[in-house]
Amino acid sequence: MSSVARDQVPEPGALRTFRLPPTVSDRLDTGLSLKVTSMPRLPLVSVLLVLDAGETTAPAGREGVAVLTGEALRGGTTLRDAEALAEALEGLGAHLGVGTGWDSTTLGLTCHADRLPEALALLAEVALSPAFDAGEVEQARDRRLATLQQRRMSPAGLADDVFAHAVFADSSPYARPLGGLAGGVAGLDAEGVRSWWAQRFSPATATLIGVGDVDPAEFTGLTREAFGAWADNGGGRTDPAPATRRADEPRVVIVDRPGAVQSELRMGGTGVPRSFEPTLPLKVFNGVLGGVFTSRLNLNLREKNGFTYGVRSRFGQRRGAGPFSIAAAVGADVTADAAREAHEELRRLMDGGPTADEVASVREFMAGVFPLQMETASRIASKLSEQVIYDLPDDYYATYRDRIRQVDLAAAWEAGREAVPLDHLVTLVVGDAESLAPRMVGLGLGAVEVIAEDEVPPFYG
Amino acid sequence: MRRVHIDFEQRELDNGLQVILAPDSTVPVVAVNLWYRVGSRNEVPGRTGFAHLFEHMMFQGSAHVPKNRHFELVERAGGSMNATTWFDRTNYFETVPSHQLDLALWLESDRMGWMVEAMTQEKLENQQSVVTEEKKQRYDNQPYGDWDERLQALLFPEDHPYHHTVIGSMEDIAAATLEDVSDFFQTFYVPNNCVLTVAGDIDPDHAFGRVRHYFGEIPRGDDIPPIPGQVNLPEVLGSTVRETVSTDVPLPRVYLAGRIPPYSDDRFYAAQVASVVLGRGRASRFYRGLVRGDRVAKDVGNFAFPLTAGASMFLARATGLPHVTPEDLERAMVREMEGLAEVTQAELDRARALLETQTLAALEEVADRADLLSMFAGLFDDPGRINRELERLQGVTREDLVRFAETFLGSDNRAVLTYIPEAE
Numbered sequence: 001m002s003s004v005a006r007d008q009v010p011e012p013g014a015l016r017t018f019r020l021p022p023t024v025s026d027r028l029d030t031g032l033s034l035k036v037t038s039m040p041r042l043p044l045v046s047v048l049l050v051l052d053a054g055e056t057t058a059p060a061g062r063e064g065v066a067v068l069t070g071e072a073l074r075g076g077t078t079l080r081d082a083e084a085l086a087e088a089l090e091g092l093g094a095h096l097g098v099g100t101g102w103d104s105t106t107l108g109l110t111c112h113a114d115r116l117p118e119a120l121a122l123l124a125e126v127a128l129s130p131a132f133d134a135g136e137v138e139q140a141r142d143r144r145l146a147t148l149q150q151r152r153m154s155p156a157g158l159a160d161d162v163f164a165h166a167v168f169a170d171s172s173p174y175a176r177p178l179g180g181l182a183g184g185v186a187g188l189d190a191e192g193v194r195s196w197w198a199q200r201f202s203p204a205t206a207t208l209i210g211v212g213d214v215d216p217a218e219f220t221g222l223t224r225e226a227f228g229a230w231a232d233n234g235g236g237r238t239d240p241a242p243a244t245r246r247a248d249e250p251r252v253v254i255v256d257r258p259g260a261v262q263s264e265l266r267m268g269g270t271g272v273p274r275s276f277e278p279t280l281p282l283k284v285f286n287g288v289l290g291g292v293f294t295s296r297l298n299l300n301l302r303e304k305n306g307f308t309y310g311v312r313s314r315f316g317q318r319r320g321a322g323p324f325s326i327a328a329a330v331g332a333d334v335t336a337d338a339a340r341e342a343h344e345e346l347r348r349l350m351d352g353g354p355t356a357d358e359v360a361s362v363r364e365f366m367a368g369v370f371p372l373q374m375e376t377a378s379r380i381a382s383k384l385s386e387q388v389i390y391d392l393p394d395d396y397y398a399t400y401r402d403r404i405r406q407v408d409l410a411a412a413w414e415a416g417r418e419a420v421p422l423d424h425l426v427t428l429v430v431g432d433a434e435s436l437a438p439r440m441v442g443l444g445l446g447a448v449e450v451i452a453e454d455e456v457p458p459f460y461g
Numbered sequence: 462m463r464r465v466h467i468d469f470e471q472r473e474l475d476n477g478l479q480v481i482l483a484p485d486s487t488v489p490v491v492a493v494n495l496w497y498r499v500g501s502r503n504e505v506p507g508r509t510g511f512a513h514l515f516e517h518m519m520f521q522g523s524a525h526v527p528k529n530r531h532f533e534l535v536e537r538a539g540g541s542m543n544a545t546t547w548f549d550r551t552n553y554f555e556t557v558p559s560h561q562l563d564l565a566l567w568l569e570s571d572r573m574g575w576m577v578e579a580m581t582q583e584k585l586e587n588q589q590s591v592v593t594e595e596k597k598q599r600y601d602n603q604p605y606g607d608w609d610e611r612l613q614a615l616l617f618p619e620d621h622p623y624h625h626t627v628i629g630s631m632e633d634i635a636a637a638t639l640e641d642v643s644d645f646f647q648t649f650y651v652p653n654n655c656v657l658t659v660a661g662d663i664d665p666d667h668a669f670g671r672v673r674h675y676f677g678e679i680p681r682g683d684d685i686p687p688i689p690g691q692v693n694l695p696e697v698l699g700s701t702v703r704e705t706v707s708t709d710v711p712l713p714r715v716y717l718a719g720r721i722p723p724y725s726d727d728r729f730y731a732a733q734v735a736s737v738v739l740g741r742g743r744a745s746r747f748y749r750g751l752v753r754g755d756r757v758a759k760d761v762g763n764f765a766f767p768l769t770a771g772a773s774m775f776l777a778r779a780t781g782l783p784h785v786t787p788e789d790l791e792r793a794m795v796r797e798m799e800g801l802a803e804v805t806q807a808e809l810d811r812a813r814a815l816l817e818t819q820t821l822a823a824l825e826e827v828a829d830r831a832d833l834l835s836m837f838a839g840l841f842d843d844p845g846r847i848n849r850e851l852e853r854l855q856g857v858t859r860e861d862l863v864r865f866a867e868t869f870l871g872s873d874n875r876a877v878l879t880y881i882p883e884a885e
Binding site for chain 1: 589604815827
């Protein structure tokens, strides 16, 4: 007979302490900041250069210039052309990663620790001595335009873009897609890329992060060799983008895709900036709503009703007030039901608050998975870059688990009530309007507007 | 260059469960990974997609774990979890703080031993609906979303296990019954068809004791039935076969695919290196030739699928720029693939360096280490391959690549699938 008490959840053993590997900060005379975390278990190093060069700094009429510049940086340097550059990087076993966001551009790579000196020198060459050859920039621009065209035909990409446009006023850059609109991107050229790069790439507003099998002093030395000649251009830190909402009234927008087998659903509005406090209680609130698998939204829309493969809610992380959104792909015939259930779950949570049990569960989840989010060199580098971009305190990660465990029901509920724009909700559906529109009208989510799919191009330019 | 060695021990329970223990206390977490040797290759006609639907049912509760409890308990313990289904296997995994090892073992053993008792028609219908929405979201409602279905049908005959996709057909998913669930469970979800890896902050003897405690009383199952259909087939297709689809896609795209030796064949190492030389990175042949040189493609890729049932698949993909004809795109792709026969030492060195970084990075996460150990044990009964794979990949020579290109990348082994934007 079984000796196993299968009816009982096993008791946990003794908790073992987790200590994040420490991060050492330093600064070169030129103003370039350094952050280094030694993690010598594997002979790998991840390097990330973080620049105050996001899309919010794109001048009017040149939207998309940050994203295009990121691509154009791969087009060669004053020392070697695009092909030689790719061969040099990949010959070191490294892929150059370029990330452009609203608030930053990041250039990064991961390589064998024995190859770090050469890799750092190449990274510096890419960032400081780009060629921005006219032909190369033109090629990069054509690929960007093709990407924009592709995005329009992906239901999820279209939904995200039109949702953003419905939520934010034209005075906010957040109303447009990050990479710009086709009309504007088509007008970008090498000169525009070069002048924006010259304004935004500066050591005084940049940080170089190194994580992995590297000693901090050695990393500083290598950085001085590779980046030491980089001169400050005198430009300061940029301001967060304005984030005014387009309309106060709740409303429903349907982008018509006749015959679509599934609808992309978005519901939300203007959220809060990354600097919002209390930030951790808000993360817990969002976890209960739609941030974890056992969230209220997912248990309802997926596990109870089978409307969707999965639903999530999130607050976009930006220095300005980014969007709050609930997102799901739902069955065409149950779209209105899914919208109604999502709205009711949101309203119920706002009105009645989470339960103590839900708050405890999410908080333990977030504290427990934190070490897993800090397991790889590139992931730690990415977390450190958030610290830089959003001005988080130096001990933010060191104290994260303790602080998240202190979040209680009242704090989480209060944060959610403050941050969720319940009275100004935008509901966006990409789907078959003929069958959807009549059923969306009755939900009390506001006036219903239908946009034909081929009427979206004016917005896309 | 410094190398890395992953320590592990391999043991077995009396019921046939293979257990791999890989201690590493860098971070106080433990990964539990169960690799069942069952996937879409084991499905019978009329039940395509069932292995994946079954994977969803494994999260619907078991005799001592009510619906949703599995998720709640793991999340509350501060862990992450998931499962995936592919052609040759279905894997289930949790990563939890190491003091919660028992929780993961209890949950996994309960569904290995006592899953069927908890099944209901309502749960089945709920997950049939969820899987249907998954298929729509990931395949039907995506541009080019049916490429794998079309290519597999071109490359593998109807009676071959790789003829149909992992997600399967909607009709078959809708036709599944509770009896199917029960039969599948009793046939494939038995300890003698599973590898269990425990990696991370553990003492191997203690962890093995806990595994025996939770899994030891689950009875061994019958021998696993052979893979249905005809696994063995000619090494190459014998000709070029084509399919052209005019549909709602933004840009033209061409897929070229061919049969290649299975993952278990030593020549598969050459296929992996070939995919890097041809399609990975900006100095790859496809990127230099198609994206930069000819300026015909927006993006490119090459993949060697690690499949084991008789044959596998090599795949090249290129998305054309708006003005480009599919014929030009295809011509350029063929030129690069056949050009592999003139591969240079510098190209080979680049591939070796990239594969070295990739192999190291694949060992960073405890969950990935556990999955690799399970995979090498599950597919080849040889978990030690985790420590030899890089050397084998780096041992591939120019001659090996030339032979691979000549044998497998020619016009006598080519499926061409072309997507053309529908005229508005």
